[in-house]
Amino acid sequence: MxxxxxxxxxxxxxxxxxxxxxxxxxxxxxxxxxxxxxxxxxxxxxxxxxxxxxxxxxxxxxxxxxxxxxxxxxxxxxxxxLAGATTSPEGKFGDYTPPKGPQAIEADRVKERKAITALLNALLSIGGAAFATWWAADKLRWTNEWRVLLSLFVGMIVAISEGVLYVIWDSRQKASKKSQGIRRLQSATHKKDDGETSPADLPDDLTTKVDLTDESANLRRRR
Incomplete structure (x- = not known):
């Protein structure tokens, strides 16, 4: 432009x-x-x-x-x-997305590695279950047709189970990220300085000095 x-x-x-x-x-x-x-x-x-x-x-x-x-x-x-003017007020610009910091990039990499590991584990589980079923059916003298059908059936069951587990894991990850964002927002809200400092926020020695000063002032008034 x-x-x-x-x-x-x-x-x-x-x-x-x-x-x-x-x-x-x-x-x-x-x-x-x-x-x-x-x-x-x-x-x-x-x-x-x-x-x-x-x-x-x-x-x-x-x-x-x-x-x-x-x-x-x-x-x-x-x-x-140009004082008080707006540049291209008729234009519709997208929201600015700041670049990710090193910690966010590393967290994304860790998440990707975990997802790849989960996928490989799922594939190994499906293949291992199907092979074990094939081997067990062979020991039971089943025909090849029934061995193939049983192996496919067991593989499908394991695949469905792995898919359900992945969906649960992914939903928990999203819920955890959302709760962390809420906690950060609440923490930032509580840390806002409203101009008043409670005695609980003061150091112990300063609180003691304030209490002693107040007590001395009360004694002088009584005298």
């Missing part, structure tokens, strides 16, 4: 100081400004129109024309004209 296709929100103070410029600007700049001083004004104005006005206000001819009409050239620099 370049300055040529950027729009700036046309604030009321900006619209007010742009109106007198129509008769002062050069013909091309005045023609470009004309659509944006109407009443009611549009919601945005191109950045390059404001940039041309700012450049003109710094020229000797521009400063002379502005002062001749009791206008301050400083009101037409970019900082003054």
């Amino acid at each position: 370049t300055a040529n296709n950027l729009n700036i929100s046309l604030e009321s103070h900006l619209h007010k100081i742009l109106i007198p410029l129509v008769s002062l600007l050069p013909a091309s700049a005045s023609e470009n400004l004309q659509p944006y001083i109407s009443d009611p004004p549009p919601s945005t104005i191109p950045y390059n129109v404001l940039q041309a006005i700012s450049q003109w206000s710094r020229t000797p001819a521009g400063q002379k024309a502005l002062r001749a009409n009791s206008l301050d050239p400083q009101d037409y620099n970019m900082i003054a004209m």
